Amino acid sequence: MMKLQTNALKIFYPILDTETAARRGIGPVSAAARILEAGARILQLRHKGVFSRDIFQQAREIAALCRQADALFVMNDRADVARLVGAAGLHLGQDDLSPTDARRVAGDDLFIGFSTHNEAQLSAASNEPVDYLALGPIFGTSSKLNPDILVGLEELRRLRPMTARPVVAIGGITRANARSVLEAGADSLAVIADLFPEDANIRARVEEWLTIV
Secondary structure, eight states, X not given: OOOOOTTTSOSXXXXXXXXXXXXXXXXXXXXXXXXXXXXXXXXXXXXOSXXXXXXXXXXXXXXXXXXXXXXEEEEESOHHHHHHHTOSEEEEOTTSOOHHHHHHHHOSSSEEEEEEOSHHHHHHGGGSOOSEEEEOOSSOOSSOSSOOOOOHHHHHHHHGGGOSSOEEEOSSOOTTTHHHHHHTTOSEEEESGGGSOTTOOHHHHHHHHXXXX
16 A cells, blocks of 8 residues: 655645535636646545546546646545546545545555544544545535534544544635644645635635645
């Protein structure tokens, strides 16, 4: 299994959600280009709708942009797509393929992240072939139709010692609360909605994030 290098999982972990991008009137490939131009060195593509041929082509183009920028490309949910487009990593949720099964599809050369939402899931994940664990939602989030119960900062602080793997905090994380999440024990901050400012200047927003973290 590929081991995710300690410094490879950056503190700032942008997640490009196609539905969020569409609501803001920007295509995923264009958004990805701006995120990478600003200096992000890891990028996850998250698509929860039907995985059409167009979406597959967009994933392939974003993967290529990441390689050109020397950034890690992570595919959400789809082990098969991750393998086909040459992703560096795969991120799985509780309702996706298990990490063990996904590893059979994606192979040993991809690193795998796995979402958890409570103590039981975090504990169970210790037996899975994963390289990092996501925990959340830390705060309220608009990126899920049926969000899980809030974890919160105090629970993050309590649960963090349960795993030796890197922990990515996710859910409602903004520039205003980022520091408090890091102080509670997160190694990395997954950012979705706060990538998209009202003026649509994604590059400037990402540059701002990188100065904060």
